[in-house]
Amino acid sequence: MKSAPQRPIFVSVNIKQKFMKLILRLGLILFTGFISISTASAQLYGTADTNAPELRVPTSVKPAFDYWMRDTWATLGPDGYYYITGTTSTPDRYFPGQRHCWDWNDGLYLWRSKDMKSWEARGQIWSMEKDGTWQKKPxxxxxxxxxxxxxxxGDPxxxxFHAVWAPEMHYIKSAKNWFIVACMNESAGGRGSFILRSKTGKPEGPYENIEGNKDKAIFPNIDGSLFEDTDGTVYFVGHNHYIARMKPDMSGFAEELKTLKEKKYNPEPYIEGAFIFKYDNKYHLVQAIWSHRTSEGDTYVEKKGVTSPKTRYSYDCIISTADNVYGPxxxxxxxxTGGGHNNLFQDKDGNWWATMFFNPRGAQAAEYKVTCRPGLIPMIYENGKFKPNFNYNTK
Structure with a gap:
């Protein structure tokens, strides 16, 4: 009996080789695809969407009152009053062009309200010439x-040069007193941020320099801020991502300035108005960054030949969170969108609000009927993020 003819061995080997090549090709395609997705994801960080409707300032938001102001700051005091301050211009100064504060102004002003609807002017609460030390002379x-x-x-x-900018009012519970953080653009005594303490315990002051900045700025740059943690520890937060713990008596820094650990854009753009608050067991770092509308899309990342002062659209309120105040x-x-250099606070009922000032710079300014006025935006916290609350008026 004849045995069945055997198939050539090279046929099965050839099939195995083709199968292995197919597997390798599929693996290469999947790996390449993974790299492409990873690269695209990395490129996405730093992009913006200036048209996202849920992030726009609601059209119901109007100036809280008619007064020229930038860098609006609002807070609820222990006395049941809401307080507003900000960068202002000298009331009786003549301007050949539009009103501004870039070279000099005359000090800090304050407003208060019981209901955030009717605001009462409290007048000037600090003057460089009257109350300052190193800030006194221009x-x-x-x-x-x-x-x-x-x-x-472009203002003449x-x-x-003698202007005080970006004031913030903080009632520090552990000190049972009001403090102001502000900065000088320039003066005979220098520039930089400083902290003032109320001599009466009242928000109207009068105020004095704390010991740490009696003779010079406590921080050599603009946009200083304060944050009081739930355990009563107070931190100074400074422009360009700095932080330092304050002494318990609020007389100065208890440690050297440290750099906040952040997930930065690449390259990192110019950033202003740093402010920290705590909510939902998270530290929320708020900063102001310009968005750009470019031929390559909306972005926060500045790129030579693509972004420029002319491509600036909106001065945005940008937030990141951490489990530790220092980061990451x-x-x-x-x-x-358009809410940059502001702060967030809660009202008497626990509702969240954010300030704004209707920035006159950037293309978005053309959408405002008036600029440089204090504004209050109802906010909501959902899925770990803050955004404007468009349903607030219907509650």
């Missing part, structure tokens, strides 16, 4: 000396 440029003659908005400026902080997200 920096005056002599004939022939070079100085910036036009602001970033004097040769006298999460990826940033936009909470309010």
């Amino acid at each position: 920096k005056v440029y002599k004939a022939g000396e070079k100085y910036q003659k036009k602001s970033i908005n 400026m004097d040769n006298r 902080y999460s990826e940033r997200y936009n909470a309010i």
Whole structure:
């Protein structure tokens, strides 16, 4: 009996080789796809969406009152009053162009309200000339000396520089007193941020420099802030991502300035108005960053040849979160398109609000009927993020 003919061995080997090649190709495709997705995901961080309707300022938000102001700050005091302050211009000053505060102004002003609807002016609460020490005298440029003659908005400026910017009012519970953080653009005594303490325990003051900045700025840059943790520990937060714990008596820093640990954009753009608050067992780091509308899409990442001052659209309220006040902080997200350099606070009923000032810079300014006015935006906290509350008026 004849045995069945055997199939050539090379046939099965050839099939195995083809199968292995197919597996390798599929693996290469999947790996390449994974790399592409990972690259795309990395590129997504730092992009913006200036048209996202849920992040726009609700059209119901109008100026809280009619007064020229930037960097609006609002808070609820222990006396049941809401307080507002901000960067202001000298009331009786003549301006050849639009009103501004870039070269000099006359001090800090305060408003209060019981219901956030009707606001009462409390007048000037701190003056450089009357209440300052190193802040007292202006920096005056002599004939022939070079100085910036036009602001970033193109406003004509004097040769006298002496403006106080970005004031924040904080009632520090552990100290049972009011404190103000503000900064000087320039003065004969220098520039930078400083902390003031109320001498009466009242928000109207009068105020004095704390010991740490009696003779010079406690922080050599703008936009200082304060944060009191739930255990009573107070921190100073500074421009360009700095933080330092304060002494228990609020007289100065208890440690050297440290850099906040953040997930930065690449490259990192110019960032202002740092502010920290705590909610839902998280530390929320709020900062102001410009969005750009470009040929490559909306972005916060500045790129040579793509972004420029002309591509700026909105000054946004950007937030990231952390489990520790020093960080590391999460990826940033936009909470309010056009809400940059602001703060968030809760009202008497626990509702969240954010301030704004209707920034006159950027393309978004053309959408406002009026700019540089204090505004209050109802906010909501959902899924670990803050955003404008469009349903607030219907509650």
